[in-house]
Amino acid sequence: MISQNKNIYSVSSLNRAAKSLLETGLGVIWLSGEISNLTIAVSGHWYFTLKDHSAQVRCAMFKGNNYRSGFTPKHGQQVLIRGKLSLYEARGDYQLIIESMAPEGDGLLKQQFEALKCQLAGEGLFAENHKKQLPQILKRIGIITSSTGAALHDILSVLKRRDPRLQVIIYPSQVQGVGSAESVAAQIQLANARNECDVLIVGRGGGSLEDLWCFNEAIVAYAIFNSRLPIISAVGHEIDVTISDFVADIRAATPSAAAELVSQSKVFVETQLQNLLTRLKGAMSGRLQLNTHQQNLLKQKLLQHDPKHKLQQQNMQLDELSRRLLHGMGKILDQETHKQQQQQNRLLQFSPEQTVNIALQKQQQLKTRLQTAMLSKLKQSERNLQSNIAQLNTVSPLATLARGYAIVKDKKGKVTTDAASLAVGDEINVRLHEGEIKAQVL
Template sequence: MNSQNSNIYSVSSLNRAAKALLETGLGVVWLSGEISNLTIAVSGHWYFTLKDHSAAVRCAMFKGNNRRTGFTPIHGQQVLVRAKLSLYEARGDYQLIVESMQPEGDGLLKQQFEQLKCQLAAEGLFSEQYKKPLPEIIKRIGIITSSTGAALHDILSVLKRRDPRLQVVIYPSQVQGIGSGDSVASQILLANQRNECDLLIVGRGGGSLEDLWCFNEAAVAHAIFNSQLLVISAVGHEIDVTISDFVADVRAATPSAAAELVSQNKTFVSTQLDTLVNRLKGAMQQCLQRNQHQQALLNEKLLTQDPKHKLQQQTLVSDDLSLRLNHAMQGLITRKMQKEASLIAGLQQHSPEQSIKLAVQAQSQLKTRLKNAMQHKLKQCENDLNNQLHQLNTVSPLATLARGYAIVKDEQGRVTTNANNINTGDLVNVRLDKGEFKAQVMDKG
């Protein structure tokens, strides 16, 4: 074999050349198919297979592109993709690199259905607190559907068989195609304005999701939610679910089921009639008893409003008040007398007369004691004075003078006890026991 032959490729170069041919040959293609084997990688890339009834192709959609789709595809979903052909060189696998994706057919409708469902749920249109219960007595039913559809025929047949007494008002509406949602919503509004029915049945027979789509429109949902009349949603077959079913006060699986729900068979009507008669008798009996009781109350009230009765009551009240006043006065007088006696006893116990008497006795005793003490003191002082006089007389110079002695003083008044202190011719003062005189010294011995 000639190794220089230019037609010999390595596996890598062959795959590379095939990849270049695929990517440049067809360029960008649009492809419709069903999603299967979807894998969402940690990186955020999507890997899946796109297939139809007889073939399949591997696909990859990178993170930067799949973030713009606005939804996450699910297994079995029909989609429309815009992609480039490519080849995974490591395995030689032919694949599509998807640049954009959108739901196709029912897939798009289902996505819109889920989006509107989430939106209305967030607005509170599905909340149970707004659901109205079925009325106990139904006399007239409003039906909003196509006037030529099978749903109307089914409803009327069931009502005629089960409860022919029910009256029916038909509000013909378009239930399929462009403008059908607005038609249903306007008929709901009209039925509320006329207010001639006890409830409304809104619906149609079965069909595809696209056929039933008017019952998935926001206008119909808001019309049902704002309806003052109770609304029963009866759309399609039992497996069909629409937005109207979530908003309505009651959901019926089919239009015939809605008719059975609001109608009653003859036996039940008879039983209900007996029940109502019994309830009426009971109500009349209760009303009669209430009236008798009210009459008795009025008679009693009339007696209480009689002037004679009022005068008697006032006399009783006056006598009672008089007795209570006398009793109160007697009690007050008794309490005052007891208080007076207590005060007199307290006054006597604390009277100053006894204190004065005791004080006078104490004063008399003190006076006697003072007199005795003064006499004793005077006697003692007198004795002391006599003793002192005796002692004084004992040492007194006057006593000496009484024995014949004299006291001589010089001219200056000095006592002279020495004759040498005076001279002849000096004048002296001589003091005797009784009296004194002046003398002149004539001679000194």
């Protein structure tokens, strides 16, 4: 009797449904186990069994995926794999389709690496807006690495060859093993606290993933992110990638490449030096022009206060006073003469001889007194004049010459007060109190 149940599966449909359930139910899984029964097909695919102490599962890893694994597994090797559970419909056997595989130690590290990378990326530690630019001119470089490692030797060799002027401060750190991550982070914090470098190079030479692991620790990533100083990550070889590379402001493929980044070639330094020298010469030229202009202004002011100029002004004032004095004396004489003439006329009007004689005597007395007064006035004026002349002579350059001094002029007639302004062989004119002589500087 044939059943009326419509949910009857064929073997093929059953296996197909089972395959769909397996592939969608678990998704991508990680699995650790030991390899056995390894078969490497001519096509390049790998087929093996993954087992532990009490169970096993068949696995297949196709050529494209096993090429990226970077190693060839061996029988009995413990591995960590990532893949999807599936079913081989032809035989009804379920199996694991492997996407990636690594030796168990490295595999766990890679899994931790990916997890931390996703976490830090989500926190924004890799964002470009947090990256700091290197200063244009670097004077001092800080290096955080092992003091005995090959990386330090490579960096110093490049710096010595390309830019020996750069100063280097080494912050020795443990870069491998237990406590190395804490050591690197502490040195980054120390360099920031001392603030004596323009940029930091953090790294080490090549090695296995486990050797480089301290640069994949969160404590180092946060120390790099919080650093005020720009940091160049230079870990391992070009193919090595660490969390530090993502967080750092600049990633260098190798420690030597980091040294190339921070060092400037001699040609660049010489060009910069030449530009600075040109600017210095321009500034000095401008300063000299300004000083020359100020010196010319001072010379003009000095000429305005020249004693010779003042003496000329005083001589002109003396001439004016002498002219006014003579004019005044002449005017007084004219007035007295006019008065005398008037008196004579009055005497002629009154002819008595006695009166005339008395008048004549009185006239003679007045004349005598007038002459005496005039002579006294003239002598007093003469004394005043001589006093003024004596005072003028005390400040006159001629009086200075009379005391044995001389006035030296160059061949252009310019008064020379500084021997440094003359050169050997220059002709000079020496004015003495009496006469002038020509001389030559020896």
